[in-house]
Amino acid sequence: MGVDGLMDVRAVDYHAAGEPFRIVLDGAPTIPGDSVAERRAIALGAGGSATAPRPSALDAVRQLLVREPRGHAGMYGGFLVPPDDDEAHLGVLFWHKDGYSTACGHGTIALGAWAVDSGLVPAPADGVARVRIDVPSGRVTALVQRSGGRTTGVTFRNVPSRVSALKLPVTTSRGVVEVAVAHSGACYASVPAAALGLAVEPGQLPELTAAGREIRALLADSEAVAHPTDARLSGVYGVVLYDELPSADGVLSQRNVVVFADGQIDRSPCGSGTSARLAVLAAEGRLAPGEELRHESIIGTVFTGRVLPGGDPPPAWRLGGAPREGVVTEVGGTAFRTGEHRFVLEPGDSLGTGFLL
Template sequence: MGARAEHRAEHRVEHRAEHRVDTVDYHTAGEPFRIVLGGLPPIPGDSVAERRAIALGAGGSATAPRPGALDSVRQLLVREPRGHAGMYGGFLVPPDDEAHLGVLFWHKDGYSTACGHGTIALGAWAVDSGLVPAPLDGTARVRIDVPSGRVTALVHRAGGRTTGVTFRNVPSRVSALKLPVTTSRGVVEVAVAHSGACYASVPAAALGLAVEPGQLPELTAAGREIRELLADAEAVVHPTDPLLSGVYGVVLYDELPSEGGELRQRNVTVFADGQIDRSPCGSGTSARLAVLAAEGRLAPGEVLRHESIIGTVFTGQVLAGGDPLAEGVVTEVGGTAHRTGEHRFLLESGDSLGTGFLL
């Protein structure tokens, strides 16, 4: 063996990885979604919801997950230098019964019960990877078990390519339409809806703000404040599952001029501990659809054009049947997802930063 070959062999030994994680990354309307394909420890539990509860730990919360091998992988992927505070993703797990796949959604603060933009990305990946057969032209149905229940991704195809995904959410129910909340910017009326996760929505103008990138620090602060003020409100308690209770996201929105008969709004959703959804927020869009239906502003089949703070768009509608103030309504939210990369992340033995850091 020559000197150069010996050097290459030594180099490989020096950089032997302690742990390896394989992912495929997508963005849905600008919001990242990192799908973990390999490198996970066993995830115990008999259902997707139970696996999330175990990941959180007995008596834990979404912002205080139990330390362990699984959470170390989450930290590795969401922290710098391999990720960032705005990263979002999912661990693939077995479905509860006859779905195509199950998923545990995660972000920098823990594990969420729902993720619309992630569902759109998973639908695209399931078809594009060949996991779920799809026609060259037409629509494939991808059934996904998430912690809040069964959702379906309708993956639209043309010429052998995925052109868009519409996800059908669990029923969305409104628990308050005009809940007064006293903020540092005055009293505002908040609507609260449960759509796989609990969302509070407020017109940005009521806070003296507009959904513009230049006002993002003020919007983030307002969203965090409203979330904290609603912590003990009866409206944020889920009627059947305490793990679905508590405000997950605050949707701050602007009204936009109607175009072609479509209702238009722009929003920024502040979720978890001050994270910003770059997309129009899929589950948050479901919540807005239920609120608009309860207000009598959106009839079944009518379209909401929902823009994000970066200008990307989801479209949504309420399906016929159901009551947004009682058992809830079924919503469909559509958008696009695109693959951004395939990654093999390494944690080398002796790396003093370990699973990384957050700034």
């Protein structure tokens, strides 16, 4: 925060498979708390409710960066915070137009690239650098691939992913559909777009968005969306609407669009959403450990993912009774820097921290 009422924020922007991620380097107030999860709860307001009043200084920075004229309704980003302990390189508090999320796979990919590109984490000219990041749902690791002194890709290893429902009937305005629910740092509901009479195509985005918002609302009170050990991770964050694609060289391929928060659209294949799909496909017996999923976004960009060997065999906790550890997934993609910015809000600007359309 600047002097004399001037807001002054410095950030660097990346995109991961087309989805933006704005990393706040300077200008955000200190966020209290002993862990990243506690900082998110404080950012959400007393009690950690998404609808509770938020600290005005912190949220003003979020609004400044995500709203027009400096951002847009599809903007995503993160505040850098201290990690939970010395074993991690950094912590991050993820934000979007409606508040603060528990996980963000594409953001983790972008942060891994930034941590190496900026020199925060030493990396070889050729090989892999490991970047350990504390996020609200736990600790994740970004494996940053390097070649010729350049970052060529990032694979992130997520917190364990657990399936809580495979064929949960949900009555929508388009009929009854069977929904799969998985927790992968955030809770995702998956449904074939064809079951709703839709296809994952840009021309059908308004209908896909409406369907995703409806399903998210219908699942609000479902037992399947409740996390078994941490209530802060409960509730549907995103709805994955997907199409089956022809396999490429025997690789399972799907195209998806993820509708998250209040109707926000992920331009990428969604990193943590891909983890959720991997857990569901494993639970359905369609994907064995080590086998690859080619996950395409609505704009044609691609993440690849796999379930690592070991861990509990699916199905996970509610399907098998007692809670289990779940499966560990890896999701890979690319991230590229798109800009470095200094954002200001001058005294007297009648638009303040901006607006959303």
